[in-house]
Amino acid sequence: MQVPKLVETRGLTKRYPGVLALNSVDFDLEPGEVHVLFGENGAGKSTLISMLAGANAPTEGTITLNGAPVRFTSVAEAQAKGIYTVFQEFSLIPTLTVAENIFLGWEPMRGPFVDHRAMRRRAREMFKDLGFEIDPTAITASLSRAQQQMVEITKAFHGDLSVLILDEPTASLTDREVDHLFGFIASLKARGVGIVYISHRIQEFQRIADRVTVLRDGAKIGTVAMCDTDEGALVEMMTGRAIAEIYPQIARQPGALLLTAKGLKTPGLSAADLEIRAGEVLGVAGLVGSGKSRLFRALMGLVPRQGGTVTLHGVDITHAPTRAIIKGGMYYLSPDRKAEGLDLAKSSNDNLAINLVMGGTGVSRSGFINWKAVQAKSEQIADHVELHDGYRAKRVSQLSGGNQQKVLFGKCFGQEAEIYVFDEPTVGVDMGTRSALYLLIKELAEAGKAVVLISSDLPEVLNLSHRMLVLAHGRISAELSGDDMVEDTVLKYFFDESGAKA
Numbered sequence: 001m002q003v004p005k006l007v008e009t010r011g012l013t014k015r016y017p018g019v020l021a022l023n024s025v026d027f028d029l030e031p032g033e034v035h036v037l038f039g040e041n042g043a044g045k046s047t048l049i050s051m052l053a054g055a056n057a058p059t060e061g062t063i064t065l066n067g068a069p070v071r072f073t074s075v076a077e078a079q080a081k082g083i084y085t086v087f088q089e090f091s092l093i094p095t096l097t098v099a100e101n102i103f104l105g106w107e108p109m110r111g112p113f114v115d116h117r118a119m120r121r122r123a124r125e126m127f128k129d130l131g132f133e134i135d136p137t138a139i140t141a142s143l144s145r146a147q148q149q150m151v152e153i154t155k156a157f158h159g160d161l162s163v164l165i166l167d168e169p170t171a172s173l174t175d176r177e178v179d180h181l182f183g184f185i186a187s188l189k190a191r192g193v194g195i196v197y198i199s200h201r202i203q204e205f206q207r208i209a210d211r212v213t214v215l216r217d218g219a220k221i222g223t224v225a226m227c228d229t230d231e232g233a234l235v236e237m238m239t240g241r242a243i244a245e246i247y248p249q250i251a252r253q254p255g256a257l258l259l260t261a262k263g264l265k266t267p268g269l270s271a272a273d274l275e276i277r278a279g280e281v282l283g284v285a286g287l288v289g290s291g292k293s294r295l296f297r298a299l300m301g302l303v304p305r306q307g308g309t310v311t312l313h314g315v316d317i318t319h320a321p322t323r324a325i326i327k328g329g330m331y332y333l334s335p336d337r338k339a340e341g342l343d344l345a346k347s348s349n350d351n352l353a354i355n356l357v358m359g360g361t362g363v364s365r366s367g368f369i370n371w372k373a374v375q376a377k378s379e380q381i382a383d384h385v386e387l388h389d390g391y392r393a394k395r396v397s398q399l400s401g402g403n404q405q406k407v408l409f410g411k412c413f414g415q416e417a418e419i420y421v422f423d424e425p426t427v428g429v430d431m432g433t434r435s436a437l438y439l440l441i442k443e444l445a446e447a448g449k450a451v452v453l454i455s456s457d458l459p460e461v462l463n464l465s466h467r468m469l470v471l472a473h474g475r476i477s478a479e480l481s482g483d484d485m486v487e488d489t490v491l492k493y494f495f496d497e498s499g500a501k502a
Helices: 045-054 076-082 098-102 115-128 147-158 175-190 202-208 229-241 294-300 322-325 337-341 348-358 371-384 403-412 431-446 456-462 487-493
Strands: 007-016 017-031 036-037 061-065 068-072 083-086 164-166 194-198 211-216 220-227 257-266 269-277 283-288 307-312 330-333 419-423 450-454 466-471 475-481
Touching: 007 045, 017 036, 017 045, 017 403, 036 045, 036 202, 045 083, 045 164, 045 194, 045 337, 068 307, 076 083, 098 115, 098 175, 098 330, 115 147, 164 229, 164 269, 175 202, 194 475, 202 229, 211 229, 220 229, 229 294, 257 294, 269 294, 269 450, 269 475, 294 330, 294 419, 294 450, 294 466, 307 456, 322 330, 330 403, 337 403, 348 371, 348 403, 371 403, 403 431, 431 450, 431 456, 450 456, 456 487, 466 487
Parallel strands: 017 220, 036 194, 036 211, 083 164, 164 194, 283 450, 283 466, 330 419, 419 450
Antiparallel strands: 007 017, 007 061, 061 068, 211 220, 257 269, 257 307, 466 475
């Protein structure tokens, strides 16, 4: 007798006015497996999991759970059946304690009152069982993103968990936290829990995935066993293009020396020396916590400098404020687009306009602003970064991660610069959007600008850079170029403090 699938969908379809978000998708999940959903932004991944989670209802098609048909009208109904989803945007209330968030709606009572002591005790027991080291009395807003994610997962264990859906769970985690999460997932698999896993980090799949289903434009392209495929094949399924076509060839035109740092020190970074030249892509790699972001935040004046000197176009900027450094021709794209890069409450056009005005576009000598000129330039930039017309008047908070990143990239064209520092520019971004952003990097470098590419995605750095810095333990452990820029060599220096030159 054939054992029924833990979850199975047949012909699952979701239509919105003028949009076919999901087109007759068949999907299944076995007990004790990790089944990855892979695809570009807008491929239908979020639509599919929203229906499994009870947050959305299909227009057509069926969902079965352990062989029995189900039709959820709410997230609570799905949770009651053992399906719990940790969405990319958490549902935690930041002003409540950890224990209060875990038991929200499930509060233990003593007569007519909430039993806070029992709540804290049971939260501690749950954390101990799951291997999480979190204080139940802590205010949730004080936790790191990784800890908040652990709290979200813990909420799933009120009932009999059978399916856990994780949406981009490692997007903001350190390598150590990722290892912890993967260990936890392995323990869930051993208990027979099925896990639906969404991620753009294709390098994780070999570690965690049993099967991968690829979606494109709302349709299922195929399902493959991870042991029978590789990254190149998955990218080609997702985009319809070979992986070699994702990374453009960037002509190297090393020009004038633009920036020099000697003995630069900041908390967590020891005596760094580096040079940045025009017309070159300088890749920067290292493990999380290696100091790769801190080095360039120190150059930008975003963290305090404790020693050393920095010159930009021959001018000493060691003690210059960030605003002066930007005016001097250096631009920094933050890895945290929501906290530092974008005004989420404003439209894409308004976000672009802010940088245009700061860069002097449409501003007369008397200080008056020609908003028509600003708007025209904003539209031109939006065209340039391939931001769809329909997204330009929308609040940035309503856009997908990939489109938010296009707006962030667009802002860098609002101010004239000679050095562009892109810190984790493609985090949480699908391959199609990445390809468009890579072409913008190519365009800048071939126009004679210097591009610094800081990334935890090693293939990205290796394929786009002319020269590389590798950081380990707060030091530059290697400077590589040419034939030395291969994965095995780079990984060796991830754990090396010798400061090698190659």
